[in-house]
Amino acid sequence: MKPSPDLFEPASELHWPQVRAWLQADPAHLVEDRALLEELGLKTTGPNVVDFGRAALTRLEAVVEREAGARKQIEAVARANFAAQTQTHVAILDLMEARNHSDLARRLDASVQGRFGLTSAAIAIEKPGAAPFGWRLLEAGGVDSLLGDDGLAWLGPVFPGLNLFGALEDEVRSVALVRMNPHLPGEDMPRPAICAFGSPEPEGFTPxxxxxxxxxxxxxxxxxxxxxxxxxA
Incomplete structure (x- = not known):
């Protein structure tokens, strides 16, 4: 019979095929070493029999714990999204009560502050033409300069020269800019415009x-x- 390899020789290099062959030839070294079995989460249930139940149960418990953590995270995100949607719907109902352009801008600003914790919101519209009280007036081409020729929205850190939030400009750390193209009654063509939202948090709006x-x-x-x-008009 071929002798089992001596894994304890100083010059020996351990490789799994050798370790496996050694365990097959000398199983007693494993099943009789109770301290090692405890460290591995194993126990013996009879001659040459090793019970892997504890180790398997430990792995299963770890999987269940990870899945429970992921489920809780998904549920938290879902609750946050539902709350945001609810607040959005309430804000929309408030906007629909506006009596004129100036009242619309005031209600928009108040809604985002009270319902979303933002610093401010503003409406800006391009020349030519006047802007209602409480709005911002942009030079022709101002919307494209902020969003790009084909850009519909931009989210990210605030940048110098934005000048959309008046006295609260210095408190804004990040912004969401959304393109609008309203056609005001009495005017021949739609006028490019922006609906701007300012957050006090640097990560409030990110790309x-x-x-x-x-x-x-x-x-x-x-x-x-x-x-x-x-x-x-």
Whole structure:
């Protein structure tokens, strides 16, 4: 009979095929070493029999714990999304009570502060033409300069020269800008505009975020703008 390899020789290099062959030839070294079995989470239930139940149960418990943690995280995200959607719907109902362009801008600003914890919100529209009281007036091409020629929205850190939030500009750390193109009654063509949201947190708006809720509010504002004639019309 071929002798089992001596794994304890100083010059020996351990490799799994050798270790496996050694255990097959000398199983007693494993099954009789209770301290090692305890460290491995194993126990013997009879001659040459090793019970892997404890080790398997430990692995199963770890899997269950990971799955429970992931489920809790998903549930927390779902609750946060539901709360945000609910607040958005309530904010929309408030915007629909606006009586004119200026009241619309005031309600938008108050809603995002009270319901989403943002610093401010603003409506800006391009020249030519006047802007209602409480709005910001942009030079022609100002929307494209902020969003790009084909850009519909931009989320990220605030940048110098934005000038959309008035006295609260210095408190804004990140912004969401959404393109609008309202057609005011009494004007020949739609005018490029922006619905802007400012957050006090640097990570309040980031480029990898979705902007569905901000875009939804902007679409409602865009339609509301078209309810009243343009200033001076």
């Amino acid at each position: 990898d975020m979705g902007c569905e809720l901000a875009a939804f509010i902007a679409r409602v504002v865009e339609r509301m703008i078209e309810r009243w004639p343009a200033p001076g």
